[in-house]
Amino acid sequence: MPQRPDYNRDSLNSAANTFANIPLVDLVAQYESIREELDEAIASVVQAGRFIGGHQVQAFADDFASFCQVAHCVPCANGTDALEIALSVLGIGKGDEVIVPAFTFVATLEAVVSVGATPVLCDIDPNRFTIDPQRVKNLITSKTKAILPVHLFGQMAAMDDLISLAKSSGLHLIEDAAQAHDATYKGKMAGSMGDISTYSFFPGKNLGAYGDAGAILTNNEAWHIKSLKLANHGRIAKYDHETIGRNSRMDTLQAAVLSVKLKHLTDWTKKRHALAIRYTILLSGIEGLVLPNTFEDGQSAWHLYVVRIKNGSRDDFRKYLQEHGIETGIHYPIALSKLKVTTEQLKIVTNCYEAELAAAEVVSLPLYPELTEQMQDYICHHIISFF
Numbered sequence: 001m002p003q004r005p006d007y008n009r010d011s012l013n014s015a016a017n018t019f020a021n022i023p024l025v026d027l028v029a030q031y032e033s034i035r036e037e038l039d040e041a042i043a044s045v046v047q048a049g050r051f052i053g054g055h056q057v058q059a060f061a062d063d064f065a066s067f068c069q070v071a072h073c074v075p076c077a078n079g080t081d082a083l084e085i086a087l088s089v090l091g092i093g094k095g096d097e098v099i100v101p102a103f104t105f106v107a108t109l110e111a112v113v114s115v116g117a118t119p120v121l122c123d124i125d126p127n128r129f130t131i132d133p134q135r136v137k138n139l140i141t142s143k144t145k146a147i148l149p150v151h152l153f154g155q156m157a158a159m160d161d162l163i164s165l166a167k168s169s170g171l172h173l174i175e176d177a178a179q180a181h182d183a184t185y186k187g188k189m190a191g192s193m194g195d196i197s198t199y200s201f202f203p204g205k206n207l208g209a210y211g212d213a214g215a216i217l218t219n220n221e222a223w224h225i226k227s228l229k230l231a232n233h234g235r236i237a238k239y240d241h242e243t244i245g246r247n248s249r250m251d252t253l254q255a256a257v258l259s260v261k262l263k264h265l266t267d268w269t270k271k272r273h274a275l276a277i278r279y280t281i282l283l284s285g286i287e288g289l290v291l292p293n294t295f296e297d298g299q300s301a302w303h304l305y306v307v308r309i310k311n312g313s314r315d316d317f318r319k320y321l322q323e324h325g326i327e328t329g330i331h332y333p334i335a336l337s338k339l340k341v342t343t344e345q346l347k348i349v350t351n352c353y354e355a356e357l358a359a360a361e362v363v364s365l366p367l368y369p370e371l372t373e374q375m376q377d378y379i380c381h382h383i384i385s386f387f
């Protein structure tokens with residue numbers, strides 16, 4: 001843990017700067033900070049005239065696998081495809097159940113349904129916002145084939161408990177690491193602990209492409225080959241189609257962009273981490289405002305800094321900040337257990353109290369490496385004024 005810096009909330013009162021607009025995420029500021037490298041990488045793809053495949057895609061696959069301390073990485077078109085391919089690779093389909101957290105982006109559930117399996121929604125541990133291993137245990141049936149934890153907001157799920165539960169129950173463990181680039185758990189990288197794991201490089205992620213992109217990671221050679229085939233029309237060699245696959249290739253341009261950005265990821269995570277700690281110091285002790293926890297067992301990637309607003313004042317809180325030019329987000333306003341797709345289309349009826357309460361209270365504050373301390377002071381000043 002970094003040392004507690006020598007600033008405190010009193011210094012905020014002298015924060016003279018005002019800002020017309022502070023976005024939740026600023027991808028233009030990120031581009032400006034590495035413009036030359038990105039322009040060069042993009043130009044080299046365009047000038048070579050090769051937009052599918054090529055050495056850039058393999059180079060990114062190798063670099064990202066090694067960054068995540070995993071043997072194999074299969075780049076693909078997006079994080080949702082990555083999940084679907086991972087499930088298919090493990091042979092999960094009709095008649096199988098997969099336990100997923102009730103608080104995540106819908107893609108986690110969607111992928112399970114897309115392969116024909118049944119998602120079983122599990123409530124979260126409200127301290128971590130991630131799937132609660134104790135409750136997972138109670139949901140395992142003879143049909144359960146896998147547990148699919150999501151490292152939400154960059155915070156790692158309680159992996160030790162999930163790994164031992166998966167092992168003792170003979171289940172697969174699939175990590176959805178879409179929000180956890182560079183997060184660690186007991187020194188291990190996100191995506192390195194499951195049988196297979198998936199990433200999204202949606203532009204706003206900590207490692208984001210300039211369009212859609214994703215990846216499947218595994219240490220298992222057979223699953224690696226199967227993922228390669230499923231993501232590319234069922235083939236390894238050109239025109240030698242062995243199975244029904246799909247077109248889920250990562251574009252060459254996206255791979256080139258991601259390789260440039262990957263070199264900066266460690267530095268960006270450090271900046272996110274420092275800003276997150278600073279938020280926590282500047283905003284601690286305010287009644288009605290619950291700050292995100294940190295845990296000894298790992299290091300969050302701080303994809304999002306998510307606070308909880310108690311007493312039903314979330315809308316007023318967001319409106320107040322918006323009036324002062326501060327953009328906030330809600331990730332996510334509806335728990336999976338209450339989404340129409342779950343209740344009306346899938347006809348899954350379940351109560352997930354903690355996930356539903358979180359959905360009613362969470363607010364994401366601006367957090368990105370280019371956010372300055374002056375901007376953060378301004379944000380904190382207005383949060384304190386609101387309360």
Ligand SMILES: Cc1ncc(COP(=O)(O)O)c(C=O)c1O
Nearest residue numbers: 078079080105107150178200202
């Ligand atoms: C937790 C989680 N899983 C899966 C996905 C799906 O990724 P993509 O948008 O690249 O399909 C996302 C993307 O937002 C996500 O946050």
